[in-house]
Amino acid sequence: MDLPLIAPRPARLSRMIAQLEAVEASGxxxxxxxxxxxxxxxxxxxxxxxxxxxxxxxxxxxxxxxxxxxxxxxxxxxxxxxxxxxxxxxxxxxxxxxxxxxxxxxxxxxxxxxxxxxxxxxxxxxxxxxxxxxxxxxxxxxxxxxxxxxxxxxxxxxxxxxxxxxxxxxxxxxxxxxxxxxxxxxxxxxxxxxxxxxxxxxxxxxxxxxxxxxxxxxxxxxxxxxxxxxxxxxxxxxxxxxxxxxxxxxxxxxAVSAHRETLAARYRERLGRFTLQRPAGHRQAMQFFPVLLPPTLAPHRDAIVARLAERGIGAGAYFSPHLAEQPHFRETCLIDDLPVTHDIAARAVVLPVTDAMTIADVDRVAQTFGQVCDAMPRPIRAAAAVPADRELAAVIIGGGPAGTALLCAATKAGRLEQMGALGTTIVDRGDRVGAGLLGRYGITSDSSAETFLTADAALPPGLSLAGEPEEQAIRAHIGGLGVPLPKVGAYLDRLGSVLSERLCALGGAVLTGHEVVSARHGADGLWHVRARERADGSSVELSARSIVVATGGHQPAIRLVEEKVAGHTLVERCGSRLIQSDTLLREEGVEALRHLLGDRGRPLRIAIVGGSTSAISCAARLLKAQPSLALNAGSITVLHRRPLRPFYPSAEAARADGYDDFTADDICPVSGFVYRLAGFRLEARELVIHSLGINGRRGDPRLRLHRMADDDAALRILDDADCVVAAFGYRPNALPLLDEGGRAIRLRSDGPTHGAMVDDRCRLVDTAGAPVPGAFGIGLAAGYVPSGQLGGERSFRGQANGLWLWQNDVGRIIVDQLLARATDEAELGGARTASVAQ
Incomplete structure (x- = not known):
């Protein structure tokens, strides 16, 4: 076998005579x-x-x-x-x-x-x-x-x-x-x-x-x-x-590891149609190269390995059987549910990566492996929804509120037809496009009912949702303090259904039930996006001029270690009493809190750390809990560092309400709004202006505010609390982005400073601050801050999130760039063709 799976290559003792003699001499x-x-x-x-x-x-x-x-x-x-x-x-x-x-x-x-x-x-x-x-x-x-x-x-x-x-x-x-x-x-x-x-x-x-x-x-x-x-x-x-x-x-x-990484990068390039391990870090010391067979080929793994051996190529299965499948460990271990392990272990094949191999050897192995797999019998299955060889204008990764907002923005601008004709495709891991996880939160929106309904008003004739149950449920809250998010979720799911059907009718596509595993920027200037079907593990690769990352955000546990209060991390200070705001805000969140606290036989003490909308929404949720929690005066404390600012439609309205804690830098020069970006709105605003006592208002006695200055008082509040809620905001959900060599592209949001994921044109930026070609981001935790003609106060520090922004100005910024890249490249391709013809 001229390309064995493993070819041990330790240093040669035969060339270490002097060193061996020195060991002998030392005794x-x-x-x-x-x-x-x-x-x-x-x-x-x-x-x-x-x-x-x-x-x-x-x-x-x-x-x-x-x-x-x-x-x-x-x-x-x-x-x-x-x-x-x-x-x-x-x-x-x-x-x-x-x-x-x-x-x-x-x-x-x-x-x-x-x-x-x-x-x-x-x-x-x-x-x-x-x-x-x-x-x-x-x-x-x-x-x-x-x-x-x-x-x-x-x-x-x-x-x-x-x-x-x-x-x-x-x-x-x-x-x-x-x-x-x-x-x-x-x-x-x-x-x-x-x-x-x-x-x-x-x-x-x-x-x-x-x-x-x-x-x-x-x-x-x-x-x-x-x-x-x-x-x-x-x-x-x-x-x-x-x-x-x-x-x-x-x-x-x-040198050995770098060489093997080069070989692995070539494998990733040549085997993109198969499911591969998602690389992490700067370099992986490859012992061999693992790849997953399609589920339909898993029963033929031994035959595939044998066929490769016949052609001089070593291969094998690895960690198969896995531990829970081995008799000794079945008898001596406790075993949890292992669906993913069973699947990977049944499909894994490892291919050779040795010190002596070359790129040409990798090409031979990859080509032979593909040929052997293609020759195996497999059941007939339906063709993929998107032709694998079509060059798309864009792949939108994530069909939740932010991803759907792009379609809404394109519709409002009259450009959805162009997006469809150029092959824009949405990929989402769920079974529908629209609300994502938004409808699972048990709080009200910080956007008004009127704001949501502007999306329906932009739909073409015949597609309007007016009169449908989901639209009527939103309309019932006009003039109110927001809309319950379960109702918002149902409305966005219906809106997403209409917009995605329209996109498909215009030539675009929607892949639901698919999870994007990686996106690689190739030497051809295209993004090669690999998506895996969650039902059976099969994968498809899409090639597009641009990608839009709309994968939402999460609250990583590491924030509880990084963020300090009065010189201490919450993990060190609060331990098992600690939960994150995202947990509490979900529909089942209050019940989870009840389970954590149990029956204390006295009024509860709950501390919420953070000054964001999430923090105030947590306080509102606790105050409105049904059946009510055991709360008395001062039971809930919100610890915040920056002043809490309410939104006002104008400086005159703020002063008329007795509020003058703002300067010219806090007024949006475009709209005239006071604290347009930093200010609390709707229900959260009402809670804040009452708690601050603005214009003689009286707040709920069960809630108090404490502005921190790394003081001992904050530590006493944390130490006395039965539960501490961390509301440190969100960071983007990770999506592996790779360069043409298969190496990870590190975004600024993942760097030491955890900066914004996007710049002022919604382009993804790397840790050096440079835009990633053809890559854009939108949605929760993207970090976009409006400026210039989009407005916003000069004093604002932070990130702006809001469905109206995504469906209008922010969405339009991205749509214009997607179409410009696609049409510019099409014109360039046409010019090349004409030049060749001449």
Whole structure:
């Protein structure tokens, strides 16, 4: 076989005669000898920037055993459950079992194939204090979010040990060695089959040098100084000769990993029609290249591998059977529902990535793999809704309120016909286009009924919703303080249905039930968007001049670690008393709060941290809860840093109401509105102006406001609260964007400053502030701030969200650019054709 799946390539001992002679002369062959010490020091300096420390061990399984035993040492023995993915190697579970713990096998994420964070949350809720540790696996050397696990550890008092067996040579999103600055042990393998190939060996890294010192003692029978055991221990020491191999490999690992990443990028380019692992971080130390077969080909996997072997190409299945399918682990582990793991393990094929391979070798493997797959029998299925070879004007990723708003803006501008004719396509993971998750929130809108109805007024004759039940439900709230969001959701779903049907009739397309896995900007200037059908896992690739990211926002748990109140994070201060505003605002949110609080037998004390509309909406929701919560005077406190500002239609109206806390910079020069962007509206506004006592109003005595200045009073409020609601706003939902080499494009919103995702023309911008070609963003957490002719007060700091903006000015900005790019390229293509003809 001329292209084997794995071709071990450790450094050659035969070329290390002088070093071997030096080991012999030293008389030290093990027991933390000079070569091992040199390797550990150079590994720490060269890979991890001199931060923390490394321990070399005889193999990675022993490293896992040591790290996990140390993590559980001295803890309550009843906390014996260890969460880990079922989609991993047997060593992960064996290490836990040898430590006397019970593996709790969890599902993996469908995109990056690592431990599913939602499954972790569900298991923590189910098993509570019985869980002592989590062992996430960096699947196939792909980076995982270590900050999230650090937060979980603090939030739930859990130990964390990272299985990073295949990750030596991988780099995180900052371009650092994966694991750098991890506050818990990260265990790597140096087995001959790994990218960091020696013969046998492992490394444990941790930012905390004291942890490594303890593990060093445990690796030497638990001896601490004298030959007397003070800790649980075993013999896990790396000998001097394999340390020579490791030291030599350290010299070449960067070049080896970079070469393998180049091969992997070529695979991603050539195998785009298949389902691939979503890459994370700056570089992945590829041991081999994993790919998922279409579900219809899963039964033919063994035949596909055999056909490749016949053509001189090594391939295989990996983590199949996964842990829960292996007899020993079925008998000794607790097993959660594993639908994604079952699916991936049944379809995974790994293709060769070796040090000796070239780009031409990858092309041969990819072409042969595709031919073999195409030759396999498969059932007849309907053609895709969008021709794979059609060049589209745009793919709108997300058909919720923001994505649908683009169609509304195009309709109002008379340009929907052009968008349809040029092949605009919407992709959404749900079964319809329209409201997304908006209708699942149990609060009222911060837009008026009249604002919503402007969308219906823009519909062409014959498409109006006037008189339909959804429209009448909105119309009933004209003049009121907003509309209940479940009614808004139903209306937007109906509006989305009408607009999407119109788009399709004009030549566009809508793919519902499809989830966009990645979008790659190719050398041809097109965006190649891969969408997976959620029902059966099949995928389709769309090619478009532009993409629009309208995927909405979320409240990441890491915000609870990053944001500080009076010098303390909420996780440190509040622990299990903490929830996020998004949870409370959902329809079932108050019941979730009741479950958290239980029956206290006294009035509740609830603190809400934040000065956003979400924070005030949380307060309103608690005050209106039915049946009512046990609240008395001052039960609810909103802690905010900036002054709370009410909206007014004009400076005259504000002064007439007795409000003069504004300057010329707070007045929109276009509309004359006071605090047009920063001001609270409708129900939230009423709550604020009463709580502030404007014009003699009296607020609800159950609610009080506390403006923070990193004061002790804020800490006392947090410490006394039965529940703390974090209302820190939203960040964009992640969508993997790749450049033509398959590397991640890092957006400014994901960078250290967490800046706006878009610029003043709604273009996505990278961490350097440069626009990403042909990529636009709209919606919750996009970070767009109106300016110039769009208006807005000069003093505004923050991001502007609002359906009216998306359906009008913001949507129009994007629509104009989408059509300009599509028509300019069409004209350029026509000119090229004419030139060739001449």
């Amino acid at each position: 030290t062959f093990s027991n933390n000898g000079p070569v091992v010490q040199q390797f550990e020091q150079e590994m720490t300096e060269r890979l991890f920037g001199g931060r923390g420390a490394c321990l070399a061990v005889a193999n990675a399984t022993l490293g896992l055993m040591l790290a996990l035993r140390h993590a559980l040492h001295g803890r309550d023995p009843a906390r014996s459950l260890v969460i880990m993915p079922s989609f991993t190697f047997a060593a992960t579970a064996q290490a836990a079992l040898w430590c006397g713990a019970t593996p709790l096998l969890a599902d993996c994420d469908p995109d990056d194939w690592a431990l599913d964070t939602a499954a972790i949350g569900r298991l923590i809720e189910r098993y509570g204090r019985r869980i002592g540790a989590i062992v996430p696996y960096a699947t196939f050397g792909n980076s995982i979010d270590l900050d999230h696990y650090a937060w979980l550890a603090r939030r739930h008092d859990l130990a964390v040990v990272v299985d990073a067996a295949a990750s030596l040579g991988s780099q995180d999103a900052e371009g650092r060695a994966f694991g750098t600055d991890a506050p818990f042990p990260v265990v790597f393998s140096m087995h001959a089959t790994k990218t960091f190939a020696t013969s046998e060996g492992g490394v444990v890294y941790c930012r905390d040098a004291a942890t490594i010192a303890a593990l060093r003692s445990m690796a030497n029978f638990g001896f601490d100084g004298a030959r007397s055991a003070t800790l649980p221990g075993l013999n896990a020491k790396l000998a001097e000769v394999p340390a020579l191999l490791a030291l030599a490999k350290l010299d070449e690992i960067d």
